[in-house]
Amino acid sequence: MIEFFTSNLWLIWVIISIVCLILELSSGDCFILCFAIGAAVAAIVAGCGANLTVQIITFAVISVLSLLLVRPTLLRKLHKPNRERLSNVEAMIGQQGRVSERIEAGGYGRVAIDGDDWKARSADGSTIDKDTRVRVVKMDSIIVTVEPID
Numbered sequence: 430m431i432e433f434f435t436s437n438l439w440l441i442w443v444i445i446s447i448v449c450l451i452l453e454l455s456s457g458d459c460f461i462l463c464f465a466i467g468a469a470v471a472a473i474v475a476g477c478g479a480n481l482t483v484q485i486i487t488f489a490v491i492s493v494l495s496l497l498l499v500r501p502t503l504l505r506k507l508h509k510p511n512r513e514r515l516s517n518v519e520a521m522i523g524q525q526g527r528v529s530e531r532i533e534a535g536g537y538g539r540v541a542i543d544g545d546d547w548k549a550r551s552a553d554g555s556t557i558d559k560d561t562r563v564r565v566v567k568m569d570s571i572i573v574t575v576e577p578i579d
Contacts, residue, residue: 442472459503467492532557552576
């Protein structure tokens with residue numbers, strides 16, 4: 430068995446590369462990916478017949494180069510700062526929904542928006558009937574203020 434692995438060191442490098450890729454899926458940090466790249470290149474070098482010392486040096490050098498060159502590039506591409514990304518209250522403004530419980534004049538009702546049911550009131554204080562399509566114009570805590578869509 431040991432004889433098989435010593436004559437097929439490329440297989441060990443492929444297994445290391447696959448294990449690193451699987452571990453990378455759990456982290457998403459692109460750190461372990463660099464070692465997977467190093468192991469893949471070492472597998473290629475092993476397949477060309479290089480000795481173990483050359484394979485290990487190749488693995489180390491390619492892994493370090495990947496950490497310095499590939500990882501920052503991937504992180505920039507994958508985690509772009511998006512100034513247009515809205516969250517929480519800002520994301521609700523402009524959303525459309527349907528009245529699920531009649532909104533009484535000067536009172537409250539309920540509106541379904543993206544599968545969630547919100548306590549709602551009318552923007553102008555008028556009654557809005559059930560199943561009317563509405564748009565969120567304001568949000569106070571957990572109460573949305575809506576207006577009918579024509």
